[in-house]
Amino acid sequence: MVKKISPFAINLEQKCIDKGLRLTDQRKVIVKLLEETIMDTKFHPDVDEIHKRAVAIDKKISIATVYRTVKLLEEADIIDRHEFKEGKSRYEAVTETHHDHLIDINSGEIIEFVDDEIEKLKKKIANKLGFELVDHRLELYCKKLK
Amino acid sequence: MVKKISPFAINLEQKCIDKGLRLTDQRKVIVKLLEETIMDTKFHPDVDEIHKRAVAIDKKISIATVYRTVKLLEEADIIDRHEFKEGKSRYEAVTETHHDHLIDINSGEIIEFVDDEIEKLKKKIANKLGFELVDHRLELYCKKLK
DNA sequence: ATAATTGCAAATGCTTTGCTTGTGA
DNA sequence: TCACAAGCAAAGCATTTGCAATTAT
Numbered sequence: 001m002v003k004k005i006s007p008f009a010i011n012l013e014q015k016c017i018d019k020g021l022r023l024t025d026q027r028k029v030i031v032k033l034l035e036e037t038i039m040d041t042k043f044h045p046d047v048d049e050i051h052k053r054a055v056a057i058d059k060k061i062s063i064a065t066v067y068r069t070v071k072l073l074e075e076a077d078i079i080d081r082h083e084f085k086e087g088k089s090r091y092e093a094v095t096e097t098h099h100d101h102l103i104d105i106n107s108g109e110i111i112e113f114v115d116d117e118i119e120k121l122k123k124k125i126a127n128k129l130g131f132e133l134v135d136h137r138l139e140l141y142c143k144k145l146k
Numbered sequence: 147m148v149k150k151i152s153p154f155a156i157n158l159e160q161k162c163i164d165k166g167l168r169l170t171d172q173r174k175v176i177v178k179l180l181e182e183t184i185m186d187t188k189f190h191p192d193v194d195e196i197h198k199r200a201v202a203i204d205k206k207i208s209i210a211t212v213y214r215t216v217k218l219l220e221e222a223d224i225i226d227r228h229e230f231k232e233g234k235s236r237y238e239a240v241t242e243t244h245h246d247h248l249i250d251i252n253s254g255e256i257i258e259f260v261d262d263e264i265e266k267l268k269k270k271i272a273n274k275l276g277f278e279l280v281d282h283r284l285e286l287y288c289k290k291l292k
Numbered sequence: 293a294t295a296a297t298t299g300c301a302a303a304t305g306c307t308t309t310g311c312t313t314g315t316g317a
Numbered sequence: 318t319c320a321c322a323a324g325c326a327a328a329g330c331a332t333t334t335g336c337a338a339t340t341a342t
Contacts, residue, residue, distance in 0.1 A: 022316060024322060047306080062324050067307060083229065087332090088306060102275055113275060118267050122286060125261055129248055131288035138284045140268060142277035168341060170297065193331080208299050213332060233307095234331060 011035060012078055012093060019076045026061050029054050030069045034079055037092035041112045044082060044090040084110070084139060100138040157181060158224060158239060165222045172207050175200050176215045180225055183238035187258045190228060190236040230256070230285060246284040 012031045016023060033053050037043045045053070047066050054061045070091055073079040082090045084103055090110075098119060102111040118138065126133040158177045162169060179199050183189045191199070193212050200207045216237055219225040228236045230249055236256075244265060248257040264284065272279040 022321065024316070026323070060324080064308080064325075065323055068322080071308090083231070085229070102272060102277060104277070105280055111275060113271060115267070115271055118264065118271065121261070121264050121267065122284075125259060125264065126248065126286050126288050127291070129257060129259060129288075130291050131248060131250070131286070132291050133286055133288050134251055135287040136285060138268075139282065140272050140277070140279055141281035142272050142275075142279055145273070145276050145278050168296065170341070172298075206299080210300075210333080211298060214297080217333095 012073075015078050016073075016076070019078070021072065021076060025058065026054070026065050027069055029057050029061060030066060031073070031078075034073070034091060034093055037079075038095075042110055044092050044110050046088050046090050048088075050091070082137075085141070100140070102140040102142055104144065105141050106143055158219075161224050162219075162222070165224070167218065167222060171204065172200070172211050173215055175203050175207060176212060177219070177224075180219070180237060180239055183225075184241075188256055190238050190256050192234050192236050194234075196237070228283075231287070246286070248286040248288055250290065251287050252289055 012035050013023065013028060016027065016031060021027070030050060033045070033050055037045070047063065047070060050070065051061070051063045051066045054066060070079065070081075070089075074081050074091070077094055079091050080094055082092070082101065084090065084101070097114055099112045099114045100118070102113060103109070104111070122136050122138075123133050158181050159169065159174065162173070162177060167173070176196060179191070179196055183191070193209065193216060196216065197207070197209045197212045200212060216225065216227075216235075220227050220237070223240055225237050226240055228238070228247065230236065230247070243260055245258045245260045246264070248259060249255070250257070268282050268284075269279050
């Protein structure tokens with residue numbers, strides 16, 4: 001059976017269908033929530049935050065389901081998991097272009113940025129050391145200049 | 147009372163004394179172990195590894211003490227804690243110059259590298275966004291080129 | 293002497309999992 | 318229909334902590 005693929009899936013639910021994931025009511029709610037991370041680039045919810053918001057929509061969604069769904073979506077390359085220095089994971093929808101994060105250590109605010117120069121440099125360093133870059137993370141922990 | 151400071155402390159035990167940390171038998175053992183991370187740049191032990199090695203020297207050292215000591219040393223800026231993508235912390239003695247890490251995703255080997263260009267770029271990016279860089283981490287997850 | 297440190301075991305916080313019941317395709 | 322998903326509660330894992338006993342200065 002040939003699966004129909006939408007190459008320009010605009011929403012995460014469509015991406016799930018494209019990947020052949022079964023769309024339960026719970027998954028629809030969670031996926032809808034995570035879609036907000038596309039427009040609001042400062043929104044990187046953790047499992048608790050996702051669960052709280054999900055329960056507000058449908059109170060029968062358990063935290064176990066949130067954990068399972070978030071893991072599933074990560075494995076399907078639909079969302080990214082980040083572990084900043086706080087001991088828990090935060091999630092956001094996968095974006096076309098790679099970006100890094102700047103974390104305001106006073107407010108906790110997370111700012112995304114894209115910098116081609118630093119992306120090229122990462123690749124160059126890996127190659128120089130005899131490696132091929134597969135994945136990478138760069139986090140800048142900062143305080144506001146006044 | 148004026149504390150005597152050794153500005154060029156060659157060993158971690160001296161650094162502990164300089165910072166006014168009480169040197170118990172257990173701490174001496176742990177600190178001695180962690181000193182190995184200075185010469186062996188690929189050695190980034192986790193708490194379990196430190197505890198295993200510590201017990202081999204003095205079997206009455208508990209894992210709680212390892213956790214407490216490692217936290218103490220981190221707060222005293224004597225060692226650095228790293229959290230690579232594996233869900234536990236790894237430690238190494240603080241070095242004069244900042245370095246980043248390249249992790250071989252197949253072997254788990256951790257390689258340290260220093261790159262001035264990327265350090266400058268980190269600072270530049272933070273400033274451009276209106277921030278002052280306080281802390282940062284860059285990890286390259288790679289596979290060997292053949 | 294005495295304030296700090298230890299060992300032990302219990303508690304924590306985040307995450308995973310076994311099992312039974314429920315449900316999407 | 319029926320393989321897969323959900324809910325619940327128990328388990329897992331790294332880490333922290335309360336408390337009584339021990340120890341460094």
